[in-house]
Amino acid sequence: MDRKTEQEQEKQKMDVDKPHRKQEVKSEDKIITLCQAEYEQLRQEAEKSKEYWDRLLRLQADFENIRKRLEREKQEFVRFANEGIVVDLLNVVDDLERTVELAQEKHEDFSAFLKGVEMILAHLYDLLKKQGLSPIEAKGKVFDPCLHEALLKVDTNDYPENTVVEELQKGYLLNGRVIRTAKVKVAKKASR
Numbered sequence: 001m002d003r004k005t006e007q008e009q010e011k012q013k014m015d016v017d018k019p020h021r022k023q024e025v026k027s028e029d030k031i032i033t034l035c036q037a038e039y040e041q042l043r044q045e046a047e048k049s050k051e052y053w054d055r056l057l058r059l060q061a062d063f064e065n066i067r068k069r070l071e072r073e074k075q076e077f078v079r080f081a082n083e084g085i086v087v088d089l090l091n092v093v094d095d096l097e098r099t100v101e102l103a104q105e106k107h108e109d110f111s112a113f114l115k116g117v118e119m120i121l122a123h124l125y126d127l128l129k130k131q132g133l134s135p136i137e138a139k140g141k142v143f144d145p146c147l148h149e150a151l152l153k154v155d156t157n158d159y160p161e162n163t164v165v166e167e168l169q170k171g172y173l174l175n176g177r178v179i180r181t182a183k184v185k186v187a188k189k190a191s192r
Helices: 002-027 036-080 083-104 110-130
Strands: 133-135 148-156 164-169 172-174 177-180 182-189
Touching: 083 110, 110 133, 148 164
Parallel strands: 148 182
Antiparallel strands: 133 172, 164 182, 172 177
């Protein structure tokens, strides 16, 4: 019985040691037998995987190059975005320089001088209008803090309360967005 007990104990030891043996087998490289068709399929899939990986790397590089090019083009656009309006403004500057030269030559025809300045101003307004600039209508309108900036309140019974009485400085919209509010005087009821 001692011998049988020893064998059972030995068997139990081996059973306890089995998980360790399995781990040892797992850590070693296994030799797997595949049929030729399975091997060819795995090899083809590995080649495709390599092709896809190479393609992904090229696409990422292309994307990065495009991103850098677009950033350069954007910076270039910002630098020269106003080129068209500046060229148009140069014509106005030329007209003003000619007007100043005439004034310095002491021409006595004030009405012709005034007419020349008015023409230059009209040309400038036309140029700005083409760029999307429009004046804010203020006088006689109800005060709107989004469009008007009240500098003074005037006691009056001639206008309803909170009506713009006088425009001190024009306001402007650029393509519908306020770029400068109109500076105005606003009516308030006269105290009696």
